Amino acid sequence: MKARRDNTTEREEAPSAAGGSTVVTLPPEPARVMVGMSGGTDSTAAVIRLLEAGCRVVGLTIRMWKGSRCCSLEDEQRAAEAARSLGIPHLVVDARDRFCRMVIEPFVEEYARGRTPSPCVICNPEIKFSLGIALADEHGCRYFATGHYARLRRTPVECHLLHGIAPERDQSYFLHRLKREQLQRALFPVGDFRKQQCRALLEKYGLREKVRRENHEVCFVADGDYAAFVERYRPELRREGQIVDREGRVLGRHGGFHRYTVGQRKGLAVAAGERLYVIALDPVRNRVVVGPREAARGGGCLLEGFNWTGGNPPQRRFRCQVQIRHRHPPVPSQIEVRGRGSVSIRFTRAQFGIAPGQAGVLYDGERVLGGGWIRATIQAGQGPGEA
Numbered sequence: 102m103k104a105r106r107d108n109t110t111e112r113e114e115a116p117s118a119a120g121g122s123t124v125v126t127l128p129p130e131p132a133r134v135m136v137g138m139s140g141g142t143d144s145t146a147a148v149i150r151l152l153e154a155g156c157r158v159v160g161l162t163i164r165m166w167k168g169s170r171c172c173s174l175e176d177e178q179r180a181a182e183a184a185r186s187l188g189i190p191h192l193v194v195d196a197r198d199r200f201c202r203m204v205i206e207p208f209v210e211e212y213a214r215g216r217t218p219s220p221c222v223i224c225n226p227e228i229k230f231s232l233g234i235a236l237a238d239e240h241g242c243r244y245f246a247t248g249h250y251a252r253l254r255r256t257p258v259e260c261h262l263l264h265g266i267a268p269e270r271d272q273s274y275f276l277h278r279l280k281r282e283q284l285q286r287a288l289f290p291v292g293d294f295r296k297q298q299c300r301a302l303l304e305k306y307g308l309r310e311k312v313r314r315e316n317h318e319v320c321f322v323a324d325g326d327y328a329a330f331v332e333r334y335r336p337e338l339r340r341e342g343q344i345v346d347r348e349g350r351v352l353g354r355h356g357g358f359h360r361y362t363v364g365q366r367k368g369l370a371v372a373a374g375e376r377l378y379v380i381a382l383d384p385v386r387n388r389v390v391v392g393p394r395e396a397a398r399g400g401g402c403l404l405e406g407f408n409w410t411g412g413n414p415p416q417r418r419f420r421c422q423v424q425i426r427h428r429h430p431p432v433p434s435q436i437e438v439r440g441r442g443s444v445s446i447r448f449t450r451a452q453f454g455i456a457p458g459q460a461g462v463l464y465d466g467e468r469v470l471g472g473g474w475i476r477a478t479i480q481a482g483q484g485p486g487e488a
Contacts, residue, residue, distance in 0.1 A: 328359055408472060
């Protein structure tokens with residue numbers, strides 16, 4: 102069933118209070134748009150919304166990893182079938198070498214350094230949007246759209262990334278490293294939708310049962326066993342080491358420090374009189390350091406490699422909300438910009454499980470200011486309890 106233009110579809114929301122700016126999920130007028138299609142609900146719904154708004158749509162599936170849970174051959178076939186049903190052309194591009202170089206190899210190396218990576222944060226600017234916009238240019242498309250739950254606020258001179266309408270589905274955290282020029286070309290047609298609205302849209306076109314069920318894990322680790330995946334590339338990491346407390350006392354043994362992350366409790370296999378959590382990883386001495394829950398809290402953190410999503414920092418010191426992992430409630434914080442991509446954060450309440458390698462993302466209300474990689478934890482002082 103081909104999608105038809107729906108004259109009731111809103112292309113833009115009402116102008117915001119930000120002086121002449123408009124919150125956008127669809128183009129201001131019908132345009133030629135390339136859409137990244139994964140064979141799932143959200144990207145297919147994005148295609149339908151654009152078609153109903155009168156846009157000419159070209160579907161794109163990026164082949165990234167054999168056995169992936171979002172870009173496998175089966176997902177490719179689902180995307181192609183959805184494109185045929187909706188009457189749009191569908192392209193497939195092979196990016197497996199690039200994906201391995203820019204996402205897989207850094208993912209493995211981060212674990213080898215005792216950090217907890219977030220590969221989706223890298224994949225979006227370096228693979229999906231980089232290739233998507235380049236191919237959009239080749240095929241005469243003005244925009245590149247995806248099924249991410251996020252929105253944009255456009256002004257005559259700027260484009261700001263906003264979180265999606267539904268907090269439980271918001272994916273702006275994973276998009277904070279998009280470059281300014283990528284945001285200018287981006288569209289997020291389902292950013293003002295909730296999941297049930299996307300499902301209803303697919304039901305309307307008879308596609309509900311033809312798309313892939315969603316998952317929330319790293320796409321290229323098909324069985325969810327990150328440690329085993331890392332060991333295939335770095336088998337030397339699979340060796341026993343010590344589990345120690347903060348004073349260095351040996352409490353047990355581990356089968357590889359890369360199997361743990363800060364804040365983890367399960368799988369420690371340590372007998373103690375209290376619950377213990379991972380508070381640090383020591384790759385040099387092949388140690389996992391554990392302590393009580395209080396010791397796994399931090400009063401702040403240092404970020405490196407910071408990307409200011411919407412331009413420059415508001416000022417050298419300012420207050421905003423910070424999210425230290427996906428679906429973690431943003432916490433009010435004091436920010437200090439230190440230069441050279443370094444930012445210091447002090448939380449108003451100590452936070453649990455601040456894992457080096459994860460992204461720390463700054464928000465001013467609904468707007469994404471930018472984000473960087475957590476380098477280190479600033480120890481909690483005498484203050485209010487954790488969130």
